[in-house]
Amino acid sequence: MGFFRQVLVVTSKDLRAELRTKEAINASLAFALVILVLFSFAFDPLEETTRAISGGLLWIVFAFAGALVFNRSFTRELPNDCLDALVAAPVSAPALFLGKSLANYVLVLAMELIALVVFGVFYNVHWTQFFWQLMLVVALGNWGMTVIGTVFSALTVNLRLREVMLPLLIYPMLLPALAAAMQLTGYLVTGTPISSQNIAWLQMLAGFDVIFTAVSLVLIEHVLVG
Amino acid sequence: MKEKIAYGLGVIAMVLFARNIYLIAGLPQEVNQGAIFKIIFFHAPMAITAMYCSCVALIGSVMFLITKNFKYDALAVAVTEVGLGFLLANLITGSIWARVIWGVWWAWDVRLTSALVCWLLYAGYLMLRRAIEEPTQRATFAAVFSIFAFLDVPLVYFSIRLFRTQHPGPVFFSSEGSFPPDWSAIFALNMLALTLLAAVMTIVRLGQENAQREIDSLRRTAHAI
């Protein structure tokens, strides 16, 4: 069975299981909304300065709420030792990893799009100005977060304190991608399109995605097979 | 034998330090910054030593994944701990420098911020190790993490630098390039002394790690009987 076929089987399994219970996606969305409301007390949503930092705010929301989804990614395989059956199946470790990453990507993207709408409403930010550029930034930034989040979900799956460890481990690792996404989103949302002035951030983001996707695909075998 | 090497290196490092400190104290004060500028003789080499440590940690991690020999895992953890210590000292000396020059304990300049993030990164390595009981899994997962961390370091530095080019802030040691030659010699010697110190600490820590592994296996054997 082809590599991408296997990937899609794993992705559809994860998505079907998640949509059945909606545990992770509900928690993630609720958390995002709570943070957005909380931020309104830290920074006055009506101030112009808040609009300037809105890019950063948004990605903090995405990163924190996204971690809930990543955590669930491999822990959903723990009950009944389902991870054993997946590793024993004739699915290569990279295919398994990619399948789970894609499922996570879809779930976190859904949360992000809803949070984006709410954010626009709460903070009166016109994020549709450069819609497709913003979508590009969200797509790339989300992938960087997802790749690291999924690998580290596998690394922390057996740990007692995994809900605490996962965010602690991934946020320093994600700094370049988050910084790039924050800066680009900040520009796009306040009316500055992507140009030669800030294209370096986009290159940083794309570079991050490529490097860590490659490294993850190479090393995931060691993580899943002892 | 290993202890003798460690002691020997330690003695050389101490002698070098003593000589250097005497010399550094005798140097004229720097024009713009005054006496505090001499902190660079310690501050910068510490960061460079930490970078060497992260390179050695990478080698140890990759070699462990290839050979599954626990000596490489011991090397990786020992050198990472030592590197973290040096990086912390770098952060503290940088903070002192900032306080004297700018009046603030922290100013988010490029190098110090990068050092801070790298410190958090490798502290995560130690945290991960502490959380995994089983030795093979601990070594394997830590090795994977170490490889990720190493690749992240340049990305962290470049992203922070990019941030600062667009949002300028205070910059330290901008007079880096204008070291007089005799200062460069002292700098190089201090670099050597600090590297030797790092080597000594790593050897000591390595011995401790290997002993711990032996104790663990003896304990398991005792339980099995």
Next chain:
Amino acid sequence: MSAVAVDGVWKFYGDYPALRDIRLEAPEGSCLALIGRNGAGKTTLLRTVAGFMRPGRGSIRILGKSPRETETRRSMGFIGHGIAVYDELSAIENLTLYGRLYGLPDPKKSAVEWLERTGLERVRNGLVREFSRGMRQRLAVARAFLHEPRVLLLDEPFTALDDRAIAVLQRLLREALAANKTIVLSTHQLREALELASHVALLARGQVAFHGPCTPEMVSDPGYVYARYGEG
């Protein structure tokens, strides 16, 4: 060619050898019962053979190839301590999923067939989380047999099974042996296992204390092997 060949395998946890120089063979069509005290290394050995862990030294060959190769895993079935089916999916969804993962030509048809063979066809659309214990165990068996594996590796499969599940599993294992499949199972339930076994291996403290054909004495007195070759 042996179906399962373990050659000089050592498994280390740190410096501690959990498995020492294990040499075992299971010819095709045989049933090897792995017995031993708790902590002897049965689960470690089975999981290493199944490819969940890499041995520190030595090699494992299943049907002539490494268990880490994808083709080998297609011919392998594993039942561990957990049932390895998803609580939030239904019985038929679980089996269809595994059918797809194993690249079966008609996953849904195979799923239905195996639900019938394990007596679960009436609850095919029920969510696994609502199943009784015995039903969950029968579903686990269906999952392991679904892709008609040539080699079956079972870690204490009879433990905590109810009578109906034991009967189903024994019937399926006998059918598999009749079809020249190879079975390696570790067990505490000596009687059920020794009735099926053609060979027996006793593991003690990570080493093979005995390896040979299963004799009538062993079946009639399961403690015989321990008394004769182990620590009693």
